[in-house]
Amino acid sequence: MAQWLLKTEPDTFSWDDQVARGGRGEPWTGVRNHAAKRNLQSMKIGERAFFYHSVHGKEIVGVVEVIREAYPDPTDPSGKFVCLDVKAVMPFPEPVTLVEIKAEPRLADMALVKYARLSVQPVTDEEWRIVCGMGGVDAASTR
């Protein structure tokens, strides 16, 4: 089971918006980058992803679950890119900020640090555990 990180600008689509969608979930559209597209296509139903607020907040605010695997992005006129659906699983009691992640030596290799602009990123098992711990949740409870 792989883990992921999805970036969104909260002005456009925030954690609260995601929670408001409930179990119906929400299509994760707008990815226009091939590295991110490959990651989207690797994501399987039931896998978890961190929900990251870029620009405003710059923090991981919760965990979402993939409920529909990659399909053509309806917002892409070229038809080349894909999206998938996610639903909210749980919020982080303590959002984990980019500053905190950068200050944690064990997270120095996180894609969020090394490839700041990649909007869909893989997260390793160890990174998942560390970030969950910093966010105040037991990593096992996110499964």
Place this chain on the structure above:
DNA sequence: GCCAACGTTGGC
């Protein structure tokens, strides 16, 4: 097929 110019993203 190379690479300079340009546009976009996102941290600061």
Place this chain on the structure above:
DNA sequence: GCCAACGTTGGC
């Protein structure tokens, strides 16, 4: 608001 990083475009 600036600008570095990086992806994309288009001329050659």
